Amino acid sequence: MTIPALELSGLRKSFGSIEIIRGVDLAVPAGERHAIIGPNGAGKSTLFHLVSGHYHPSEGSIRLRGEEIGGQPPHLINRRGLSRSFQVTNVFPQLSVWENVRCATLWAMGYKYCFWRNVETLDDASRRTEEILTEINLMDRWNMPAGVLTYAEQRALEIGLTIAGDADILLLDEPTAGMSHVETERVVSLIRKVSENRTLVMIEHDMSVVFDLADRISVLVYGEVIASDTPERIKANKAVQQAYLGTEVA
């Protein structure tokens, strides 16, 4: 059997006496585009915080390509190839688009404060920066301060920072939140492109984005995965329809 890119088993997280994640089992094969959906407060962000190392599991295991990472600090998990974007952007507004990506690239190469030691590193980082800016369609904005980009461009830049370290597992937290229809379409095609040779796990509220992008969808309700299946089967699933009563799944 092939080892999943990401595997959660019996994962639990409590805050005080309140259990928010209540025994999640989930396996995401390498190369899959996986969406996590669920009503507000279901625990989706908490689940991401656990996987990215920002929260310590109360119980259970989190495996990255078969190796346990539960409770490890975020930077170590990141070094192992898992990169996460946040709902609140990580972009430095005063730095240029180029500098933002180059910092992330240098940081991923092990240079903590955007310093570089030799020309070779600088060349590598510059090459990688250019590749990323081309991939996220922001090369023509390279010298602008990131703060003056449109919201959608900043989210694209955020995706660029997420892929700067060559991570092969990406966690995207509501990548289309707050976007117009046209902006959403652009970001969806960007996500499709950057996830081509990677594993993608994404939290998303926009059902058209979810059904458009995801190979498989997991539905989280009150800290439990009530269904994990193909988009078609999720649409037809009675328990899912019930959990979404009053909201639109199909």
Ligand SMILES: Nc1ncnc2c1ncn2[C@@H]1O[C@H](COP(=O)(O)OP(=O)(O)OP(=O)(O)O)[C@@H](O)[C@H]1O
């Ligand atoms: N650090 C914390 N301490 C106490 N409770 C927390 C903490 N973090 C999250 N919670 C609670 O856990 C529950 C799940 O929150 P979470 O943000 O994970 O849900 P979500 O599914 O991402 O919601 P949304 O779709 O609204 O972003 C909420 O009731 C929240 O108040």
